[in-house]
Amino acid sequence: MDQTVRVLGVPMDLGADRRGVDMGPSAIRYAGLAEELEAVGTTCVDGGDIAVPRPEERDPDTEPFEHGRAKYFRETREVCEDVATAVSATVADGEFPLVLGGDHSIAIGTAAGATNGRDTGIVWFDAHGDFNTPETTPSGNVHGMSLAAILGKGPFAEVPWAHSPRVREENVALVGTRALDERERDLVADSDVSVYTMTDIDERGITDIVREALDVATAGVSQVHVSLDMDCLDPDEAPGVGTPVRGGITYREAHAAMELVHEHAGPRLSSFELVEVNPILDQHNRTAELACELTASAFGKSVL
Numbered sequence: 345m346d347q348t349v350r351v352l353g354v355p356m357d358l359g360a361d362r363r364g365v366d367m368g369p370s371a372i373r374y375a376g377l378a379e380e381l382e383a384v385g386t387t388c389v390d391g392g393d394i395a396v397p398r399p400e401e402r403d404p405d406t407e408p409f410e411h412g413r414a415k416y417f418r419e420t421r422e423v424c425e426d427v428a429t430a431v432s433a434t435v436a437d438g439e440f441p442l443v444l445g446g447d448h449s450i451a452i453g454t455a456a457g458a459t460n461g462r463d464t465g466i467v468w469f470d471a472h473g474d475f476n477t478p479e480t481t482p483s484g485n486v487h488g489m490s491l492a493a494i495l496g497k498g499p500f501a502e503v504p505w506a507h508s509p510r511v512r513e514e515n516v517a518l519v520g521t522r523a524l525d526e527r528e529r530d531l532v533a534d535s536d537v538s539v540y541t542m543t544d545i546d547e548r549g550i551t552d553i554v555r556e557a558l559d560v561a562t563a564g565v566s567q568v569h570v571s572l573d574m575d576c577l578d579p580d581e582a583p584g585v586g587t588p589v590r591g592g593i594t595y596r597e598a599h600a601a602m603e604l605v606h607e608h609a610g611p612r613l614s615s616f617e618l619v620e621v622n623p624i625l626d627q628h629n630r631t632a633e634l635a636c637e638l639t640a641s642a643f644g645k646s647v648l
């Protein structure tokens with residue numbers, strides 16, 4: 345594959361409760377991401393890390409919440425704006441943006457940079473919906489709101505840095521869903537996104553589901569962003585994630601899904617994101633290693 349992939353690390357953990365996902369980009373690089381990408385014939389360049397403010401440096405007198413109950417919203421904005429700038433510069437240079445989290449709040453920045461005037465679909469591999477708003481969130485954590493923010497749900501409609509209007513709900517597919525909060529569930533049900541739960545995967549098989557999810561995401565648009573939250577996998581395979589949920593996709597299903605991303609999306613795949621690897625909760629970096637393997641599959645690694 346004649347493609348230059350630019351890796352952008354975002355050591356962000358302000359959008360999640362358990363600190364540690366900020367070490368995700370290092371762990372993924374250490375696990376051999378560049379080597380995996382070079383082995384499938386891409387040229388891999390490392391664009392370094394985006395700076396993330398430390399919560400310890402925050403003035404204790406400033407209110408940490410904004411828009412009701414969104415924690416570290418101001419800091420999230422700073423980071424996401426920088427991510428968006430880096431991602432759109434990568435695209436403008438003719439390179440492929442591969443963003444490493446960090447918690448899933450960074451997807452707000454990736455989506456903004458990846459769309460930048462272009463209609464874009466998203467396939468969101470995740471145990472969760474990330475469809476809360478500051479009004480519905482039980483935790484205040486922005487990583488549980490990122491997809492709602494991108495789609496401009498509720499108060500996010502008035503937050504231009506968070507809302508990516510070139511992503512239509514009809515072009516968004518969630519895969520691996522198994523943990524929705526009560527009010528989040530209503531928001532998802534009332535929306536036009538397509539949701540493929542673990543039950544759907546059990547019934548129809550991962551290949552059928554991922555093919556359909558990619559068809560949804562690419563209908564009438566020229567490009568698709570894939571956001572892979574490692575908690576989509578079963579915690580037996582991927583223990584190093586901040587918010588594990590039992591009953592996730594298996595090792596083999598995950599590879600099949602990523603192989604299909606390569607085959608079925610082909611050149612329409614325009615950006616890729618790996619999030620929520622938490623080395624503190626991991627066992628000997630196996631979740632980061634798996635993240636690298638899965639990325640290789642998404643970029644064309646196959647058995648034969």
Ligand SMILES: NC(=[NH2+])NCCC[C@H](N)C(=O)O
Pocket residue numbers: 448470472473474476481482483484485487488489523524525573575587620
């Ligand atoms: N991308 C994630 N890991 N999201 C976890 C979200 C958990 C929960 N639904 C919340 O809003 O707090």
